[in-house]
Amino acid sequence: MHIVIIGSGVAGVSFAEKYRALSADDDITLVTREHDGYYSRPLLSRGFSKADIEQTIILKPFNKLRENNIKVLCDAEVTAINRADKSIVILGGQALQYDKLILAQGSSAFIPPPFRLYEKLFFCLNSLSDLKALRRFRQGFLDQNQRPDWAIVGGGLIGCEVASDLAVAGDKVTVFHAMDRLMERQLAPEDSILLLKVLQNSGVNVLLNQAVQAFSREKDKICVKTEATAGFDGLIVACGFKPRNELAELAGLETGRGIKVNQQMQTSDTSIYALGDVAELPNGKLYAFILPIRNQAIWLAEFLAGQQQGFWTPPVFTTKAKVHGFEAVHPYNV
Ligand SMILES: Cc1cc2nc3c(=O)[nH]c(=O)nc-3n(C[C@H](O)[C@H](O)[C@H](O)COP(=O)(O)OP(=O)(O)OC[C@H]3O[C@@H](n4cnc5c(N)ncnc54)[C@H](O)[C@@H]3O)c2cc1C
16 A cells, blocks of 8 residues: 655654554655755744754654655645546656545645735744744844844734744844734633733733734835834734645545544545644544644554544643743633
8 A cells, every 4th residue: 555645744744653653564655845854843933042943943854754664755845636546746747646645734824815915025934944034034134233123913822922032032023913912812811911911021012902904115124004004124924824725625625624524534535634734623623733633643543554443532632832931820722
């Protein structure tokens, strides 16, 4: 049997390693557009206070997987799934046959439609290549003994984490948040107040109830337009995530917010499974956190190796905002 996996995040890599541990004979090919190896996505939001992050973020070079008899095609963008002949197509035209296909393409940053016009004016922090681009931009200021002045649009988990890390690294940061409290979807109101104080104490300027309308470039500043207009050196949009459904949609698989799967992680095609940020369970939920994703991937590897029966059920888990100096009093909503 040939198992093909698309994506080298925690979902794809955990599945590949577990399946290899359970089955020495089947062929496993992991196809990924990444170049640097399997990296820790949560560590992206510590990307400014840690000088050696571009090395330490790598959890496993692809050669380590290859040594484990997992074939890895890196720098390889999958552009189509042909369900009729059970193959995928890689940019450049190469086709690869599969018996079972595991979709683990993760998620991209969600860009609210009104902001899409201005995509050249802002950064996101969703991948290692995003972090490298942000670090290069920031280094330009440091090389001239300057500190960039940042605007971050979005006071959710990632916006708060990045704001905190940039402030700890010594930059000036303003957060624009649409709601009347930070991380309102995850935190109890008193924890939002605590978080606000922690960020303010680290020098972050937090602006709540901000309806950001547009961005523009004025000379060397990027302007954020709300009721007033303010100029910054750099702009980061952190407004949530969007599962990468596109390949599945083009192939005619059932999708909703993510790729729809049953409780055995199987899509509407019996040869194709989905895991991680991209998978939407029958209860409508996406389990977009490391712990449940690893659990899903291991469950599916055991299931396909004939060592697991029944259905995947999510483990009990909690999460934590990696904001320097912040500990919530109440458990988070995840
Ligand atoms: C800044 C940040 C901080 C976070 N902090 C935490 C945290 O503290 N705790 C926590 O539990 N979770 C955290 N998360 C969420 C967590 O990182 C994700 O839920 C998890 O990484 C998703 O794993 P995945 O394998 O599904 O997808 P991903 O990690 O996104 O991996 C998908 C892979 O597929 C590849 N790919 C996509 N499309 C294609 C294609 N067409 N062809 C080839 N390759 C493709 C991508 O390049 C990528 O390597 C954070 C996320 C971010 C962005």
